[in-house]
Amino acid sequence: MHTITLSHIQQFSLDQTLGCGQVFRWDHTGDGWWYGVVGMQVIKIRQDGQQLAFDGASVPFITEYFSLDIDLQPILASIDRDPFIDIAMRQCTGLRLIRQPKWECLISYICSTNSNIPMIRRRISTIAEQFGREIIFEGKTYFTFPEPSAITCSGGKTLADCKLGYRTPYVFNTASAIGNIKQWEETISAMPFEAARRELMKLSGVGPKAADCILLFAFQKYEAFPVDVWIRRIMQQHYIRTLNTNAALTGWEYDIIRRFAREHFGEYCGYAQEYLYAARLG
DNA sequence: ATCCAGGAAAACG
DNA sequence: CGTTTTCATGGA
Numbered sequence: 001m002h003t004i005t006l007s008h009i010q011q012f013s014l015d016q017t018l019g020c021g022q023v024f025r026w027d028h029t030g031d032g033w034w035y036g037v038v039g040m041q042v043i044k045i046r047q048d049g050q051q052l053a054f055d056g057a058s059v060p061f062i063t064e065y066f067s068l069d070i071d072l073q074p075i076l077a078s079i080d081r082d083p084f085i086d087i088a089m090r091q092c093t094g095l096r097l098i099r100q101p102k103w104e105c106l107i108s109y110i111c112s113t114n115s116n117i118p119m120i121r122r123r124i125s126t127i128a129e130q131f132g133r134e135i136i137f138e139g140k141t142y143f144t145f146p147e148p149s150a151i152t153c154s155g156g157k158t159l160a161d162c163k164l165g166y167r168t169p170y171v172f173n174t175a176s177a178i179g180n181i182k183q184w185e186e187t188i189s190a191m192p193f194e195a196a197r198r199e200l201m202k203l204s205g206v207g208p209k210a211a212d213c214i215l216l217f218a219f220q221k222y223e224a225f226p227v228d229v230w231i232r233r234i235m236q237q238h239y240i241r242t243l244n245t246n247a248a249l250t251g252w253e254y255d256i257i258r259r260f261a262r263e264h265f266g267e268y269c270g271y272a273q274e275y276l277y278a279a280r281l282g
Numbered sequence: 283a284t285c286c287a288g289g290a291a292a293a294c295g
Numbered sequence: 296c297g298t299t300t301t302c303a304t305g306g307a
Contacts, residue, residue: 208290210288
């Protein structure tokens with residue numbers, strides 16, 4: 001068992017961070033422990049005040065994964081631009097954006113479209129059970145998230161069993177398109193935000209919303225401002241009153257919202273988005 | 283039954 | 296070209 005002692009000015013809430021809906025592979029047991037599969041390892045972790053206790057990963061890994069190396073204060077100060085976001089931020093104190101594994105994050109948000117969080121979670125875990133590697137941890141069985149080749153070259157096991165619906169070909173096509181993961185990750189990482197966004201949207205099943213989530217949650221491109229039905233409602237009601245349609249979200253409406261947010265909240269608008277989403281204040 | 287959920291692709295005019 | 300329709304799944 002390892003421990004990290006957070007400094008008293010270092011804001012971090014494990015529950016807010018793992019429970020806000022940015023990541024789909026963690027469960028909590030009710031007695032304070034969270035269990036999750038990250039990369040090739042199963043991690044258990046809990047927070048008691050300023051103490052993080054965990055097993056299955058090193059101190060540097062946990063620090064990196066939860067972005068504990070980032071000083072939140074200036075970021076929070078920069079997005080705290082109005083009373084509404086201020087309430088959301090107070091409600092979700094300690095929420096941090098995770099550095100998710102990029103390939104898994106990509107597939108996760110391809111699986112997220114027109115769906116809800118419990119369904120997304122089920123899809124990811126089913127893909128892992130079908131194609132991932134088995135890990136036994138404390139007597140229980142977990143599965144790693146598979147490499148692209150494991151999905152495309154599935155011997156008999158097929159994606160169609162994963163209940164992805166119309167997303168099945170998207171996942172397969174994208175897994176086929178990503179040959180070398182390292183190379184793909186480095187290419188996107190090296191690009192500025194808008195170029196990386198356009199590049200991601202070339203992949204099957206990746207539109208504006210999925211691209212923004214992937215850039216925000218896996219590539220630390222904090223200018224991303226993903227607009228889903230919740231964020232759209234919030235922005236319409238509290239920020240852009242003139243945008244009051246209830247029809248399907250159009251491309252130009254998405255762009256108006258994200259560009260407004262980029263102006264209003266600044267270069268860390270992605271952090272603002274996650275606080276607004278997590279608080280989900282009507 | 284109908285609507286909804288961290289939308290995107292295909293079809294349409 | 297921008298706009299509308301379709302898509303598969305399960306919970307409410």
